[in-house]
Amino acid sequence: MPTFHFELGELPPAAEALRAEVREFLRAELHEHTPAQRARSWGGFDREFSRKMGARGWIGMTWPTRYGGRERSALERYVVLEETLAAGAPVSAHWVADRQSGPLLLRFGTEAQRQRFLPAIARGELAFAIGMSEPDSGSDLASIRTRAERVAGGYRVNGTKVWTSNAHISDYMIALFRTQHDAAKKHEGLTQFLVDPKSPGITINPIIDLRGAHHFNMVVFEDAFVPEAMRVGEEGAGWKQVTTELAFERSGPERYLSSLALILELIREVGKVPGERAAAVVGRLVAHLATLRQMSLSVAGMLEAGQNPNLEAAVVKDVGTTFEQEVPEIVHALLGVEPTNDTGTHLQQVLGYLTQSAPSFSLRGGTREILRGIIARGLGLR
Amino acid sequence: MNELRAILSDVVTRLFTERVTRELSEAAEQGEWPGALWQAVEENGLTLPLVPEAKGGAGGTWGDAYVVVSAAGRHAVPLPLPETIVASWLLVAAGLDVPLGPLTVAPVQRDERLKLVRRDGGLRLDGTAARVPWGRAAKHVVVVDETDGRATVALVAAGGARVTRDTNLAREPRDTLAFVGAPVLAAAPAAGLPHDAVRLHGALVRAAQMAGGLEAILALATRYATERRQFGKPIGQFQAIQQGLAVLAGHAAAAGMAAANAFRAADRRDPWFETAVAKARVGEAAGIGASIAHQVHGAIGFTYEHQLQFVTRRLWSWRAEFGGESEWATLLGRSVAERGAETLWPFLAAR
Numbered sequence: 118m119p120t121f122h123f124e125l126g127e128l129p130p131a132a133e134a135l136r137a138e139v140r141e142f143l144r145a146e147l148h149e150h151t152p153a154q155r156a157r158s159w160g161g162f163d164r165e166f167s168r169k170m171g172a173r174g175w176i177g178m179t180w181p182t183r184y185g186g187r188e189r190s191a192l193e194r195y196v197v198l199e200e201t202l203a204a205g206a207p208v209s210a211h212w213v214a215d216r217q218s219g220p221l222l223l224r225f226g227t228e229a230q231r232q233r234f235l236p237a238i239a240r241g242e243l244a245f246a247i248g249m250s251e252p253d254s255g256s257d258l259a260s261i262r263t264r265a266e267r268v269a270g271g272y273r274v275n276g277t278k279v280w281t282s283n284a285h286i287s288d289y290m291i292a293l294f295r296t297q298h299d300a301a302k303k304h305e306g307l308t309q310f311l312v313d314p315k316s317p318g319i320t321i322n323p324i325i326d327l328r329g330a331h332h333f334n335m336v337v338f339e340d341a342f343v344p345e346a347m348r349v350g351e352e353g354a355g356w357k358q359v360t361t362e363l364a365f366e367r368s369g370p371e372r373y374l375s376s377l378a379l380i381l382e383l384i385r386e387v388g389k390v391p392g393e394r395a396a397a398v399v400g401r402l403v404a405h406l407a408t409l410r411q412m413s414l415s416v417a418g419m420l421e422a423g424q425n426p427n428l429e430a431a432v433v434k435d436v437g438t439t440f441e442q443e444v445p446e447i448v449h450a451l452l453g454v455e456p457t458n459d460t461g462t463h464l465q466q467v468l469g470y471l472t473q474s475a476p477s478f479s480l481r482g483g484t485r486e487i488l489r490g491i492i493a494r495g496l497g498l499r
Numbered sequence: 500m501n502e503l504r505a506i507l508s509d510v511v512t513r514l515f516t517e518r519v520t521r522e523l524s525e526a527a528e529q530g531e532w533p534g535a536l537w538q539a540v541e542e543n544g545l546t547l548p549l550v551p552e553a554k555g556g557a558g559g560t561w562g563d564a565y566v567v568v569s570a571a572g573r574h575a576v577p578l579p580l581p582e583t584i585v586a587s588w589l590l591v592a593a594g595l596d597v598p599l600g601p602l603t604v605a606p607v608q609r610d611e612r613l614k615l616v617r618r619d620g621g622l623r624l625d626g627t628a629a630r631v632p633w634g635r636a637a638k639h640v641v642v643v644d645e646t647d648g649r650a651t652v653a654l655v656a657a658g659g660a661r662v663t664r665d666t667n668l669a670r671e672p673r674d675t676l677a678f679v680g681a682p683v684l685a686a687a688p689a690a691g692l693p694h695d696a697v698r699l700h701g702a703l704v705r706a707a708q709m710a711g712g713l714e715a716i717l718a719l720a721t722r723y724a725t726e727r728r729q730f731g732k733p734i735g736q737f738q739a740i741q742q743g744l745a746v747l748a749g750h751a752a753a754a755g756m757a758a759a760n761a762f763r764a765a766d767r768r769d770p771w772f773e774t775a776v777a778k779a780r781v782g783e784a785a786g787i788g789a790s791i792a793h794q795v796h797g798a799i800g801f802t803y804e805h806q807l808q809f810v811t812r813r814l815w816s817w818r819a820e821f822g823g824e825s826e827w828a829t830l831l832g833r834s835v836a837e838r839g840a841e842t843l844w845p846f847l848a849a850r
């Protein structure tokens with residue numbers, strides 16, 4: 118029998134009051150942003166913007182005040198997230214830390230690590246990167262080979278991380294290394310570390326994506342030193358922690374809003390009185406969008422209630438990425454306009470950006486196949 | 500889930516699991532009225548969840564009714580239970596009393612109208628409505644028509660119509676009712692009721708029935724995948740099967756959310772947008788879900804012998820009844836386009 122369950126979420130009045138505040142802030146901040154810029158949303162890296170979000174108390178907002186948080190509810194945080202994403206704000210200088218690195222440190226970090234990093238994250242001053250994937254380890258994350266060997270006062274690291282988004286402009290990276298080598302027990306012997314990407318022995322090589330943009334990197338460790346104090350959690354606890362971290366990553370509303378900018382351009386294009394076919398296309402997209410928002414809100418409600426909606430989050434992510442990935446295809450089928458890079462109409466540029474980003478929607482943070490495997494496990498099939 | 504819902508959920512699950520047997524479903528398809536089941540459902544107070552206690556109902560909300568209607572879909576219950584729930588709610592909305600026995604609503608087709616006319620000193624009903632659910636079995640038909648510019652709810656005896664029998668794919672009665680000056684037993688204007696109240700609430704309950712049906716076929720297919728063995732192992736261990744069931748699970752989850760949210764909107768007395776969303780989204784899920792469930796079941800699921808078809812044939816009909824996905828999506832698209840792109844997100848976020 119299905120083991121997942123979605124209840125309707127409900128936002129308290131405090132969250133709605135906050136929404137108005139967030140919207141007002143975003144309107145002022147983003148009024149010059151073009152639709153193509155909005156489409157980039159979490160591709161956009163803007164430290165100035167992140168600091169302003171931090172100053173408002175909208176980063177790490179559920180964390181304890183002693184770590185710079187505001188002890189707001191998960192539902193209030195949800196409202197900030199969905200408004201920020203719906204507006205297409207450039208969130209990537211604080212997004213990763215707010216969503217996964219910070220919560221990870223809060224849960225598994227030492228007191229000293231929490232004191233040192235969390236308040237700065239909450240101020241929007243620290244950008245984080247994630248060092249999980251390696252050239253030979255993608256979906257099979259537990260097979261990673263980058264090694265951290267104990268030396269006096271810490272660890273010596275050798276190996277290569279890849280696809281490390283924004284490593285070249287981040288302040289820290291939370292990386293998963295192998296601290297023990299036993300081929301039979303690959304899930305054991307993994308440990309997480311806080312790494313300063315500017316330390317000696319670390320080389321960051323850019324990888325250019327298909328659009329010609331630079332966010333990916335290959336990070337090479339050659340006898341790089343990581344102090345003991347920068348280990349996150351116990352030695353060998355890395356797998357459990359990384360699984361928790363990936364669950365944080367999947368639980369947010371970001372997994373269905375990536376193509377909102379294109380839906381909005383489509384609505385502008387078809388005009389106030391669309392033909393029957395165009396109306397049906399818009400209506401279907403809106404039906405999906407509205408439903409995904411309720412699903413996403415439902416997950417937020419479960420988080421607020423202290424439940425553990427890992428399976429539900431995987432379901433929402435799978436349904437959500439399938440949806441956001443098909444939007445460029447549907448717009449193409451309806452309108453047939455040519456997608457462009459940075460010339461042409463807003464519609465063409467947004468379509469151009471999303472056509473070229475859509476393949477990544479079902480890869481990042483766990484591929485579609487891996488995610489569906491998680492759902493199948495939840496159904497009791499494996 | 501509140502207490503009433505938890506109780507309702509227990510009652511409907513127990514009752515339908517025990518009473519909606521294969522024999523009963525088959526007999527219903529042969530045209531037999533499951534009178535004993537109806538009586539049990541009525542005695543358990545499941546037919547009138549939205550009717551105030553003072554008028555003999557359960558005094559509940561649409562949210563409570565969702566539990567009953569989705570369960571009726573999950574168990575493929577061959578009764579006009581969703582229709583009775585809608586019809587009784589319409590009567591209550593107009594301040595009218597609710598008779599016992601099965602009710603239905605009409606008209607259900609887009610371009611049909613049943614006219615209330617004043618003649619021979621009384622109100623009478625004229626017109627023909629096709630594909631009326633359970634037309635032959637209902638004791639009364641509830642109609643919404645405009646009189647003097649206001650939506651008026653009227654109750655007529657089903658016996659006042661000439662009935663031409665027909666069925667949907669699942670052989671549920673979908674009859675043509677022809678009224679010629681049929682006497683109206685009771686009528687009253689209902690403030691705030693839209694003129695398309697019958698189709699709207701019909702779409703609402705069909706969405707919930709389909710959401711229940713999707714839960715049922717997900718459970719059937721998941722169980723079958725753990726039981727059926729090929730190549731020396733349960734087929735559920737093949738990744739292709741797992742991925743298909745994960746997709747079905749996603750559609751079932753989306754369907755449940757969309758339908759439940761539409762019932763919540765009905766409790767706010769503003770269900771149009773959410774119902775259009777639900778009928779469009781759930782109908783799509785029904786088509787894809789049925790296809791995956793059949794694929795997983797192989798040939799056995801293609802037989803009358805297997806119970807899967809009791810649900811999938813209903814899904815294929817229900818998605819078209821009270822307007823299919825394309826009709827609702829078109830209406831939805833028009834309303835969104837008219838409001839403009841700027842208002843889309845604020846509108847969604849406020850629901």
Ligand SMILES: Cc1cc2nc3c(=O)[nH]c(=O)nc-3n(C[C@H](O)[C@H](O)[C@H](O)COP(=O)(O)OP(=O)(O)OC[C@H]3O[C@@H](n4cnc5c(N)ncnc54)[C@H](O)[C@@H]3O)c2cc1C
Pocket residue numbers: 246247248249250251254255256257279280281282283477480481482483484485486487738
């Ligand atoms: C935009 C973007 C940003 C990213 N940012 C980061 C980052 O910051 N840090 C980081 O560490 N990583 C990052 N990644 C990497 C991402 O986590 C990996 O792409 C992902 O885990 C898949 O690994 P892979 O690309 O090596 O593909 P592979 O694992 O080689 O998979 C290739 C194909 O095989 C399929 N496949 C693999 N195993 C199975 C299986 N068991 N069953 C069925 N099918 C299977 C996959 O689903 C996929 O379709 C990013 C990726 C993208 C696209």
